[in-house]
Amino acid sequence: MYRPLFAVIDLAHLSHNIRYLKSRLSPSATLMVAVKADAYGHGVRPVVGRLAREGVNHVAVASLEEALEIRAWNRDVNILVLGAVTPDACAKAAEAEVEIALTDLSPIDQIPRLPKRLRVHLPLDTGMNRLGVKRTDEAVALARAIAAREDLELVGAGTHLAAADAPDPGHAAGQMERLRAFVRALEEAKLRPPRIHAGNSAALLRDPAWHLDMVRVGIAAYGYSPDPSVLPAPALRPVMSLYAGVLRVARAEAGETVGYGATYAVQRPMTLATVAGGYADGYPRHLSNAGEVLARGEFRPVIGRVCMDQLMIDATGLDLAAGDVVALFGYDPPEGWRAGWWNRIRPEEREVRVQETYRMASNWEERRVLSLDRLAERAQTIPYEILCRVHRRVPRVVCD
Numbered sequence: 001m002y003r004p005l006f007a008v009i010d011l012a013h014l015s016h017n018i019r020y021l022k023s024r025l026s027p028s029a030t031l032m033v034a035v036k037a038d039a040y041g042h043g044v045r046p047v048v049g050r051l052a053r054e055g056v057n058h059v060a061v062a063s064l065e066e067a068l069e070i071r072a073w074n075r076d077v078n079i080l081v082l083g084a085v086t087p088d089a090c091a092k093a094a095e096a097e098v099e100i101a102l103t104d105l106s107p108i109d110q111i112p113r114l115p116k117r118l119r120v121h122l123p124l125d126t127g128m129n130r131l132g133v134k135r136t137d138e139a140v141a142l143a144r145a146i147a148a149r150e151d152l153e154l155v156g157a158g159t160h161l162a163a164a165d166a167p168d169p170g171h172a173a174g175q176m177e178r179l180r181a182f183v184r185a186l187e188e189a190k191l192r193p194p195r196i197h198a199g200n201s202a203a204l205l206r207d208p209a210w211h212l213d214m215v216r217v218g219i220a221a222y223g224y225s226p227d228p229s230v231l232p233a234p235a236l237r238p239v240m241s242l243y244a245g246v247l248r249v250a251r252a253e254a255g256e257t258v259g260y261g262a263t264y265a266v267q268r269p270m271t272l273a274t275v276a277g278g279y280a281d282g283y284p285r286h287l288s289n290a291g292e293v294l295a296r297g298e299f300r301p302v303i304g305r306v307c308m309d310q311l312m313i314d315a316t317g318l319d320l321a322a323g324d325v326v327a328l329f330g331y332d333p334p335e336g337w338r339a340g341w342w343n344r345i346r347p348e349e350r351e352v353r354v355q356e357t358y359r360m361a362s363n364w365e366e367r368r369v370l371s372l373d374r375l376a377e378r379a380q381t382i383p384y385e386i387l388c389r390v391h392r393r394v395p396r397v398v399c400d
């Protein structure tokens, strides 16, 4: 590690979140965790490994590529591809024992005879208007066509809730009602698959009646409520914290400006700290003159425009020096990451030292957090997007 910018992936917090979510899960339901987009940016391999330790054996991804990547090092976990798989890729999915959701891109009559049985899910559109069949007779016909083939096995049927975190649960309740009609039709035709699933994080936190046979949880596993104003879940702990080193501390006088476009005019003498991390790293440029960082336990504003690789903060009155570390989001850094800490450690030892010192600072309940809820709102986005977009050039330091 050379550049002082890294994300800590706290697997103890992932475990904590999974245990909490399981405590809220209806006893008849299975927990599936969405690990698409490299586990929402956290790194799919350590996340899947930790999920297995927590007894989570079902994961969901968006593409067959993502599924095969997991299969290359994990033979045991049950993987469902939520996105489209083309007919010519079905043999590959079957061979890797990956489950797929059928879409219009894979009409059943175009799926060639498969050398191995492929487990499939029916996608039911109950109101998201994204993917899946819209009518019960279509669902029954599709289930019948699957049942007629020896090389296909119908193992599930799922729908996706569009507004389970809305203040008014009416939209989701309407979707659940339509899902029940689908299930009744499948039952009458004696084609009900074993796993009916609809819920996401919002559904898990909102109503056990929406858990059915399986819940596909994403964001809550990574420590965020889909909407904390509607579904507060203070027990969840952010799994990712993004840490950046201070590159320079300098005084600026009244009349000077800061950053590209000279959008910030200094009104009175102030201290600016330049820190590593910019929009190429995934830090939203919308946070120009709007974001804040957690420096020495204080929330400090981002000054001027966010650059591609750096940003500036107001460090007036703070005891901050080059080589200190601040949080761009997540938990307040451990006390030891101060007094030019970065430069005092050899590059090849930094990862291990981050792990050791992070783990030693274990008072997480009392530690201040710069929540992505707070930042995402200011950046006119959602925590999901910020997490997924942390660039691959930012090393993930996995802490057990």
Ligand SMILES: Cc1ncc(COP(=O)(O)O)c(C=O)c1O
Binding pocket: 034, 082, 160, 199, 200, 201, 202, 216, 217, 218, 219, 220, 226
């Ligand atoms: C089909 C499907 N199920 C479940 C999830 C998980 O949703 P969340 O992260 O809100 O829990 C997603 C996420 O986008 C999804 O697309």
